[in-house]
Structures are given as C-alpha cells and as structure tokens.
Amino acid sequence: MGWTTLPAEVFEIILTYLDLDTVKALRLTDRKLAEKCIGPRFLGSIQQPTFDVSPQNLRSLHALACNPAISKMVYSLTFLATSLDSSELEKNVESGKYIVRECHGPFFTATDVAYSPEELLNAKSELNWLKEQQELRSNESSSEMIELLQLALKGFGELDFIHLDGAVIMGRSQRGSAGHGKWHPLWMRASHVFSLVVTAIVKSGASVKKLDVYRNTPRCCISSGHITSYASGLSPKQLGILSKGLESLKLSMSAEIQNELEIVESDEDKLSEYDEASRRTFGYSTGHLSRDDPRAVLADETQGITSLLKSASALRELDLSFRQTLVDGSLDSYDRIIESIANETYFPRLEKCALSGFLAKGDSFLLFLRKHPDLRSLTLHECSLTAGSWTPIFSHLSQSMPKLENLNLGNLFGKHMPYPKFAPRRPNSNDEKQDEEHGEQEIDGML
Known part of the structure; x- marks a missing residue:
C-alpha cells in the first residue's frame, strides 16, 4: 500500500515527524502527495505573503491564489x-575600499577599510x-504585472x-530601510507600485478591508499630484x-516633487566626509521643487x-x-486637500481619524468635525x-462631540486663545480689566 492511499488521519500523524522543509520537498515529488500534504500542519505554518513587486514574485502569488486550500x-x-541603489557600491569598487560606520550614542565614526582581494x-x-x-x-511590463x-x-x-512598504536594495543580501540612500528613486518606485496595486484591485473587483500605503515607511510618500493624476483616470x-x-x-502623501526619473546629481566626489555623513542622515535633496516653481502649486x-x-461609506478609520x-517652505494652496475632503466626503461610520502635517483653513477642520460627531478618537x-x-x-471638540474618548494634539500652529495663566501682559499696566481684555485676544503661533 502506497503513501497516497493512507487514511488522511494517519498520513497527518506521519507528517508531524517531519520538519516543514521536508514536507515542502515531499509535495514536489508527486501530485497526489502534494494534495495530501496540505493538511492542518502545513496550513497552520503558512505565513502571510511579503515580497518585492516583480513579475516573478507576482507569478508565484498567482500560483498561490490558484490553490483552493492555501488561498x-x-x-x-x-x-x-524597492529601490536598487548601486551608487555606494560603485564608489567602493572604484576606490578599492569601503566604509565601516559605528554609532556611539549621538556620535558616529566612519573608517575607510581596504578590500581584501576576495572581498573586492x-x-x-x-x-x-x-x-x-x-x-x-x-x-x-506594467500591463503584465x-x-x-x-x-x-x-x-x-x-x-x-x-x-x-518600501526598502532599498544594495546587494543580494544587503537591504536598508526606506530612510537609507537616495529618496527620489524610491518615491518614484513607490508611486508606481501604488498604481499597479490599486489598478489590480479595481480590475479584479477584490474586496479589501484595510489599506495601508507607506504610512509607517520612513521617509516615503506619494505626492498629491501623483494621486490626483491616477484618480482622474478612474471612472x-x-x-x-x-x-x-x-x-x-x-x-502618507506629500507636496509635489520632480517627476523625472533621470535627475542630474551633483558631483558627490566633492562632498566632505561631514557632508556625506549629513546626507546619509538627512537624505538627498535632489528631486525637491522650489516653492517658486509653478509645478509646486x-x-x-x-x-x-x-x-x-x-x-x-464603510470607512471606520482614516x-x-x-x-x-x-525647498523654501510650504504653500498655502495645499490647504485645498483638507478643504476638498471636508466639502466632498462623508463617512457615516468613521470612529477614528488622524491627520498629520497638513495645512488647512479653520473652517475646513470645523466642517469635517461637524460632519463626523461620533468620532471616538x-x-x-x-x-x-x-x-x-x-x-x-x-x-x-469640548461641547459637541460627546463620544470622543481619545484626543491627541501636538505641534499645532495658528490663531488661538492663549491659556489665561500664560497670557502676555501689557507693559506698565496695573489695570486688571485691561489685562483681562488683552488675555481674551487671540495670538498667532504655536499652541
């Protein structure tokens, strides 16, 4: 009697004596064995897929989706x-040495080390x-993907x-977070992947409950212009x-950036060691627009x-x-983002909302809150x-949102009433009434 004829319970007991790699190898030996191996032990070990977006990986994902048990x-x-960044490795190979960086609290050291023949x-x-x-x-091919x-x-x-999510690839086994290296190529790739995924969702009709677009990816956003250009192409x-x-x-979205994939870099060979360290820490400026550039508006x-x-209409969290x-600061025109959301959307089930880094008119914020009185956070x-x-x-917030349980405010700017205890006092004045009147005047600055 062959293995494929064993009762499912007996076969599953045998599998418990094998490690998962052996079970996977066993599935490749015979089609019937491949089907029988997909039992509770195998299915219980399946991890949720995480992978770089490429034709090869998407073919594997398609094969996974075609399996009724695994899917x-x-x-x-x-x-x-992912951004493929070869700039540092090119420089190292050309110079015959690489940099070893060590952090010591708030300080760091960078030491040049010559390659051995094997390392080179x-x-x-x-x-x-x-x-x-x-x-x-x-x-x-975008269409194939x-x-x-x-x-x-x-x-x-x-x-x-x-x-x-995003990452920077610097070698077969070398990866860095999205905060490493040149930001612009990664942002362009991130926008491309966003359009691929969202287009596929629309064409497939798949239902997705939660969508997280680079929200917690360090130094990675999609420019508002890219989102608008993409959305305008959808019915x-x-x-x-x-x-x-x-x-x-x-x-995570941003103000406008340069769209060109080919951007002339400054001569990096002229950078001092301090400038190179600053660039590694704070990022590359190439790709930013000036606020005076018409494309920035x-x-x-x-x-x-x-x-x-x-x-x-089913949104519960935003x-x-x-x-x-x-480069030279923000533009007030970006307050249209919150204005547009406040005027043109309504989420009857919204319970949790977080907005960070936005410019807005006070009336826009107020309108959004009035439309969503049941916010809990x-x-x-x-x-x-x-x-x-x-x-x-x-x-x-204090008078008209009774269900609000969690309010988190930080670094807000604009006109507001000063806290009475710290209200500025007029010099050379002992008139309490005058001080009280002055304390009721709004000030413009950080809350």
Whole structure:
C-alpha cells in the first residue's frame, strides 16, 4: 500500500515527524502527495505573503491564489516597493575600499577599510548583480504585472489587509530601510507600485478591508499630484469598486516633487566626509521643487485623495499624513486637500481619524468635525491654519462631540486663545480689566 492511499488521519500523524522543509520537498515529488500534504500542519505554518513587486514574485502569488486550500489561509498581503541603489557600491569598487560606520550614542565614526582581494571580487559580483536587476526592472511590463496581480487578487476574493512598504536594495543580501540612500528613486518606485496595486484591485473587483500605503515607511510618500493624476483616470464606478468594503485607510502623501526619473546629481566626489555623513542622515535633496516653481502649486481641482474617498461609506478609520517637500517652505494652496475632503466626503461610520502635517483653513477642520460627531478618537499633529482660528475648533471638540474618548494634539500652529495663566501682559499696566481684555485676544503661533 502506497503513501497516497493512507487514511488522511494517519498520513497527518506521519507528517508531524517531519520538519516543514521536508514536507515542502515531499509535495514536489508527486501530485497526489502534494494534495495530501496540505493538511492542518502545513496550513497552520503558512505565513502571510511579503515580497518585492516583480513579475516573478507576482507569478508565484498567482500560483498561490490558484490553490483552493492555501488561498483560503491568506488574508493579508504586503507589497514592497524597492529601490536598487548601486551608487555606494560603485564608489567602493572604484576606490578599492569601503566604509565601516559605528554609532556611539549621538556620535558616529566612519573608517575607510581596504578590500581584501576576495572581498573586492565579491563586491564586483554584487555590483554586477545589481546592474542585472536594474536592467531587468527597466524591461518590466506594467500591463503584465497588473494582469498577474489582478488574477491573484481575484483568486483571493476578499482580503483583510493590503500593506505597501518600501526598502532599498544594495546587494543580494544587503537591504536598508526606506530612510537609507537616495529618496527620489524610491518615491518614484513607490508611486508606481501604488498604481499597479490599486489598478489590480479595481480590475479584479477584490474586496479589501484595510489599506495601508507607506504610512509607517520612513521617509516615503506619494505626492498629491501623483494621486490626483491616477484618480482622474478612474471612472466613478471604478472608484466605487476600490472603496467597496474599505474600513481603514492609512496613507502618507506629500507636496509635489520632480517627476523625472533621470535627475542630474551633483558631483558627490566633492562632498566632505561631514557632508556625506549629513546626507546619509538627512537624505538627498535632489528631486525637491522650489516653492517658486509653478509645478509646486497644488492644482485648483478636486484632489485625488478626495476622489478615492468619496465612495468609502464603510470607512471606520482614516489616517493621513502630509510631508512638506518644497525647498523654501510650504504653500498655502495645499490647504485645498483638507478643504476638498471636508466639502466632498462623508463617512457615516468613521470612529477614528488622524491627520498629520497638513495645512488647512479653520473652517475646513470645523466642517469635517461637524460632519463626523461620533468620532471616538482624533489625532492632529503638526497641522497649521492658513486662515481662521483654532478657538472654535476646540470649543466644538469640548461641547459637541460627546463620544470622543481619545484626543491627541501636538505641534499645532495658528490663531488661538492663549491659556489665561500664560497670557502676555501689557507693559506698565496695573489695570486688571485691561489685562483681562488683552488675555481674551487671540495670538498667532504655536499652541
């Protein structure tokens, strides 16, 4: 009697004596064994997929979705937008040495170490591999990747969570967080991956409850212009498919950036060691726009994020962050983002909202709060008013939102009433009435 004829209970007991790698190898030996191996032990070991977005990985995901037993165990997908950064390795190979960095509390040291012959050979091999990967990526077909992802999502049908994250690849086994190296190539890749995933969701009709778009990815956002350009290409029906069943949206967005993939870099060889260290710590400035650049001004139209949110009637959580990317400071035109959301959207089930880094008119914030009196949690961080005052907003929070349980405020700027104890006093005045009147005047600055 062969293994394939054993009762399922007996076969499963035998599998408990094998490690998972052996079980996987056993599945590859025979089609019937492959089916019998997918029992409680195997299914219980399945991890939720996390992978770089590439045609090869998407084919594997499609194969996973085609398996009726395994696909039922998948409820979460994490797609990584990766930037292939060979700049440091190229410099190291050319100079014949690499840098060893050590952190000592708030300080760090950088020491040049010469490659051994074997290390230099390995470094050249890693560099060649990176170049090959860059060439493969340049030949990727977006339509093929969308089709593969569409078929995979259609196979899964319903997902609890889709998460977009980012990383920097510096070699076969060398990876850095999104905060490492040049930010602009990663942001461009992140926007591309966003469009691939969202397009596939729309075309597949898959239902996604929670969508997290680079919200906790260090130094990685999608520019508001990219979101608007993408959303403008979707019909109302397609936008409805995207937001169908969406209960949570987390998204990091930014002011405008340069769109060109090919940006002339400054001569890095002229940078001092201190400048190089600062660049590694604070990032590269290439790709930013000046606030005087016409391309930096936010278009006077319905914002893309608003278009994506209009049909999200099931939304319970909204977490949006905004990063100022303009070289010479912010532009008031970006207050249209919150204005657009406040005027054109309504979420009857919204319980939790977090807004970070936004410019807004006071009336826009107030309108949004009036539309959502049942909020249980509200976070406002690094937000600035371009018009109006915080005073009526705080009054509304204290008097008209009885279900609010958690209020988190930090680094808010704009007109507001000073706390009486710390209100500025007029010099050379002992008139208490005059001091009281002055204390009632609003001041403009940080709360």
